[in-house]
Amino acid sequence: xxxxxxxxxxxxxxxxxxxxxxxxxxxxxxxxxxxxxxxxxxxxxxxxxxxxxxxxxxxxxxxxxxxxxxxxxxxxxxxxxxxxxxxxxxxxxxxxxxxxxxxxxxxxxxxxxxxxxxxxxxxxxxxxxxxxxxxxxxxxxxxxxxxxxxxxxxxxxxxx
Amino acid sequence: xxxxxxxxxxxxxxxxxxxxxxxxxxxxxxxxxxxxxxxxxxxxxxxxxxxxxxxxxxxxxxxxxxxxxxxxxxxxxxxxxxxxxxxxxxxxxxxxxxxxxxxxxx
Numbered sequence: 001x002x003x004x005x006x007x008x009x010x011x012x013x014x015x016x017x018x019x020x021x022x023x024x025x026x027x028x029x030x031x032x033x034x035x036x037x038x039x040x041x042x043x044x045x046x047x048x049x050x051x052x053x054x055x056x057x058x059x060x061x062x063x064x065x066x067x068x069x070x071x072x073x074x075x076x077x078x079x080x081x082x083x084x085x086x087x088x089x090x091x092x093x094x095x096x097x098x099x100x101x102x103x104x105x106x107x108x109x110x111x112x113x114x115x116x117x118x119x120x121x122x123x124x125x126x127x128x129x130x131x132x133x134x135x136x137x138x139x140x141x142x143x144x145x146x147x148x149x150x151x152x153x154x155x156x157x158x159x160x
Numbered sequence: 161x162x163x164x165x166x167x168x169x170x171x172x173x174x175x176x177x178x179x180x181x182x183x184x185x186x187x188x189x190x191x192x193x194x195x196x197x198x199x200x201x202x203x204x205x206x207x208x209x210x211x212x213x214x215x216x217x218x219x220x221x222x223x224x225x226x227x228x229x230x231x232x233x234x235x236x237x238x239x240x241x242x243x244x245x246x247x248x249x250x251x252x253x254x255x256x257x258x259x260x261x262x263x264x265x266x
Binding site for chain 1: 247
């Protein structure tokens with residue numbers, strides 16, 4: 001198996017989707033802490049925001065490929081005929097669509113991260129930025145929890 | 161300040177993205193023809209939604225950045241709030257829609 005084939009295999013795709021999502025979530029939690037900190041560390045703020053967006057974008061690409069190539073044909077029928085068809089009908093349908101909110105919000109956070117401390121204070125957007133950055137992390141965690149429910153439903157569907 | 165215009169434009173674009181994704185998701189579930197059309201664009205309705213959402217975000221960002229020459233801090237602050245709350249509301253609406261659909265409430 002070549003490197004490309006290895007990267008596109010089902011377990012590796014899921015791992016990359018989840019792994020990069022964790023990178024994105026952790027980076028945004030770190031960014032939240034950096035912004036809370038009264039000492040403005042420009043380098044930390046910018047690096048964490050950029051890592052967060054890159055993590056979410058890569059998670060989107062790898063998860064999207066898995067979803068389009070394998071989920072519909074292999075996983076969805078198992079869940080739909082299993083103990084918890086709602087895991088697809090409600091959770092997966094919600095997950096795949098609310099994920100589309102994350103990247104534009106995360107890019108907005110990057111635009112704020114490229115302010116310097118004076119500009120940030122002058123704009124007086126501290127609270128709205130906390131809400132934005134915190135929401136991106138919470139939305140990422142929610143999507144992760146949904147992924148766990150979907151995986152569990154598929155496992156139990158297959159064992160039925 | 162150029163940076164505040166970028167934040168403002170990105171916030172407005174993220175707000176419109178949230179409204180667009182919510183609307184297109186529900187419309188596609190209610191109209192088979194619309195979902196088929198989305199599928200025809202890229203081969204998968206979700207990929208088409210992703211492409212359209214990012215294209216719209218980029219266009220709105222550039223458009224708002226170009227036309228809004230002077231944005232106050234209040235405008236920027238409100239736009240950031242709008243972007244966040246619209247995504248929160250969109251997530252609730254999408255979840256409620258699919259829950260209602262599954263429970264055959266409509």
